Amino acid sequence: VVKSIYSSVKQVSDTLLSDTGNAFRKALLVEFxxxxxxxxxxxxxxxxxxxxxxxxxxxxxxYVPTTPNPTSGYFIIVPKSRVRDLDMTVDEALKYVISMGVVVPRVRAIPPSVPKTLPSGTPALEVTQSRN
Structure with a gap:
């Protein structure tokens, strides 16, 4: 049992901590x-x-990280249709989470593919300038 737990933990830590790893492939917005x-x-x-x-x-x-410690969080499986891609890098998104929303990523133009309303019918926010 210990050997099994150790090898699982080692595999996860090797993936998350490797310089070439891509454990987090993209920053997203999910209803949660x-x-x-x-x-x-x-x-x-x-x-x-x-x-x-x-x-x-x-x-x-x-993976939905908790704030301010992103090493704890929730692994969830969601319909692809309910996920929104964010126009920020994984590093920018992590800084945003760790800072509890204080360190705001630089704003880029919202791509035309972003819907004007979210699946719940709520209007999508359109940010036009950076708070930095």
Missing amino acids: PHEGSWTIAFLTGTPAAAVATHLAEEHVSV
């Missing part, structure tokens, strides 16, 4: 912890085949 409440999350991949076969539509695996 309930509908109408949005948070920063990181794309970690797609659900394992054993999980995906039980899901009706395409889903993605994401």
